[in-house]
Amino acid sequence: MNMKAPRGTQDLLPGTTEKWQYVEAKFKDLCNRFNYSEIRTPIFEHTELFQRGVGDTTDIVQKEMYTFTDRGDRSLTLRPEGTASVVRAFVENKLFGLPSQPTKLFYFGPMFRYERPQQGRMRQFVQFGIEALGSADPAIDAEVISLAMSGYQELGLRSLKLVINSLGDSESRTNHRNALISHFEPHKEELCGDCQLRLEKNPLRILDCKKDSNHPAMETAPSILEYLNDESKLYFEAVKIHLDQMGIAYVVDKNLVRGLDYYNHTAFEIMSEAEGFGAITTLSGGGRYNGLVEDLGGPETPGIGFALSVERLLMALEAEGIELPLNNKLDCYFVALGEKASSEAVRLTYELRKAGIQVDKDYQDKKFKAQFKSADRLNAKYVLVLGDDEIENKIVNVKDMNSGEQEEVAFEQLVSYLQEVLRGGK
């Protein structure tokens, strides 16, 4: 029997989960400040949602989905990304009808893609993402980008690179697409196999190809920026002006292409330039997707969002040597000697816990000295010593592990005493 976690999945254990909680709390706080509310959607959806939403020609849909048939003969798929589900929920629950628009949502949760695992790429991974639905104001594009950047920066990341581009509206994209096809068509035989396919399916992606990046035709390829119509051009300019005013640095990369079909206008990626980060440098990506809500059966509604990988975020923190300010101390540890004292310690431990104090005790019948060792290992701030003498006098010997000083405290005073010292000291 194979008792290992499936390929591309991992257990997050104590010592690590604290970091996840910290990061999650940071982004939840950030969303609160930016006024984004949490949405929780199912982890699986009808397969069709992703085929329509993400796009039939994308790699994600073509070869990376965890699709299965349930007992009711429905084709379901473990979500490979978050936007399609959020938009579906937006439409289904008619959130467009709520008085406060745009609808600003965030989510946190596992995504699933069948890929060859490697550092920073798991088959199950966790994304944090936000979506703003119902506004076509360039300021909200800047807001989304600023939220992403703030999150990373507040966690301490410095080696960040924000890359932006505009994919234009559908008119601009069609014109650009035609231009690309006629540009690369004469060179078709010189391109790699993948690119020959891309020429028909999605010529935009040729610009992304690493194999053909040195081909002379790449240099002269028509840029989407040249094909933006006036409206798209103005929109992109407005986004950049907002970013400038906010003091958010960026570089424009005309070859930045996103892998999902629904994007248009603003597209962006945030990358880490930290040393030793490996081949995968993208921390997060996002963009505008006007038209997606309609595609999924809703009213005409513009939208923009982004998603980041928590795994990659933690990798970036590690690469930059950033320690999160985690609290790894235990308030109190009970050390009891003898049967009577052990029994009394059980009772007192419960009393303290009910009073809101963090306490633990030995459950392995360890020797006195070993109990102290446990307390030390758990970083206990105070050790509560209970033996025959103390039982006799109804007191507890409270030892401050930092200073080494001890104080005798009566049973009835214990709660208030500990509350006092824990509030005062660290």
Add this chain to the structure above:
RNA sequence: GCGAUCGUGGCGAAGUGGUUAACGCACCGGAUUGUGGUUCCGGCACGCGUGGGUUCAAGUCCCACCGGUCGCCCCA
């Protein structure tokens, strides 16, 4: 899906065909009876990813599978 590389106790790591699988960390116990983080002593793999095969003999050689890592593709 393709290429490369690796897989020994809780962790790190020796072992390069042949007696009881080094060593370090961690852990457990002890160094005269109730006070931790130091030191000293002792204990701790019936097993070398899994399954086959070669051999008198395999952790050590061969094959398959599983898994990790790195790169490609793609992406978060």
